[in-house]
Amino acid sequence: xxxxxxxxxxxxxxxxxxxxxxxxxxxxxxxxxxxxxxxxxxxxxxxxxxxxxxxxxxxxxxxxxxxxxxxxxxxxxxxxxxxxxxxxxxxxxxxxxxxxxxxxxxxxxxxxxxxx
Amino acid sequence: xxxxxxxxxxxxxxxxxxxxxxxxxxxxxxxxxxxxxxxxxxxxxxxxxxxxxxxxxxxxxxxxxxxxxxxxxxxxxxxxxxxxxxxxxxxxxxxxxxxxxxxxxxxxxxxxxxxxxxxxxxxxxxxxxxxxxxxxxxxxxxxxxxxxxxxx
Numbered sequence: 001x002x003x004x005x006x007x008x009x010x011x012x013x014x015x016x017x018x019x020x021x022x023x024x025x026x027x028x029x030x031x032x033x034x035x036x037x038x039x040x041x042x043x044x045x046x047x048x049x050x051x052x053x054x055x056x057x058x059x060x061x062x063x064x065x066x067x068x069x070x071x072x073x074x075x076x077x078x079x080x081x082x083x084x085x086x087x088x089x090x091x092x093x094x095x096x097x098x099x100x101x102x103x104x105x106x107x108x109x110x111x112x113x114x115x116x
Numbered sequence: 117x118x119x120x121x122x123x124x125x126x127x128x129x130x131x132x133x134x135x136x137x138x139x140x141x142x143x144x145x146x147x148x149x150x151x152x153x154x155x156x157x158x159x160x161x162x163x164x165x166x167x168x169x170x171x172x173x174x175x176x177x178x179x180x181x182x183x184x185x186x187x188x189x190x191x192x193x194x195x196x197x198x199x200x201x202x203x204x205x206x207x208x209x210x211x212x213x214x215x216x217x218x219x220x221x222x223x224x225x226x227x228x229x230x231x232x233x234x235x236x237x238x239x240x241x242x243x244x245x246x247x248x249x250x251x252x253x254x255x256x257x258x259x260x261x262x263x264x265x266x267x268x
Contacts, residue, residue: 056160
């Protein structure tokens with residue numbers, strides 16, 4: 001399955017919906033979207049990965065790159081993910097300590113509001 | 117003799133095909149369903165690494181995958197033909213392949229260098245319990261294996 005991307009604003013936080021496979025072929029599209037959102041002054045991001053079927057190190061690099069960009073503006077990038085096979089790659093790489101990972105978009109947004 | 121051999125032009129679009137083939141052959145070889153995600157991810161990482169190396173050094177050369185059912189183990193070898201260099205020490209993954217030659221490793225430059233070189237191989241080592249990375253004058257081979265069921 002290819003990659004489908006969408007985004008919307010909720011309570012001042014930009015939520016990015018990702019569906020499909022994030023790999024060396026599709027990751028550039030996610031990278032472009034994250035860069036575009038940051039360039040449009042969106043520094044509070046939630047990436048919803050509940051419909052992601054595959055994620056490799058290229059995809060991780062894009063997410064870390066996005067996090068780096070929003071942090072440069074005192075922002076944050078949190079993830080929504082409950083799939084064990086996707087969470088496993090975050091654990092293997094130690095990135096569970098870098099990203100805030102939540103069970104639902106609403107919980108991610110609530111956590112961001114508490115941070116403010 | 118390999119059960120299945122695949123060669124493909126080093127294009128990112130073909131990496132998905134490669135990992136789908138590897139997953140299908142692993143299933144046919146009796147690899148446990150619970151391990152198939154690991155096979156898919158590890159083979160994808162190895163192929164991504166090889167594709168990036170070929171695109172930099174030898175875009176006309178195909179990447180090669182050999183998948184072999186060895187009875188109790190399902191073995192995948194991903195080989196590239198990109199040149200190696202002693203100036204790029206490799207500090208990444210190797211299940212028990214210590215002492216192999218230094219490798220040219222590919223960093224994800226598009227992400228402003230946030231992902232270090234060797235990251236993909238480090239992921240592979242976290243997924244496969246048996247990983248050997250070897251570097252020769254012909255390129256780099258990543259050999260991975262998983263247990264498979266012995267059929268009567």
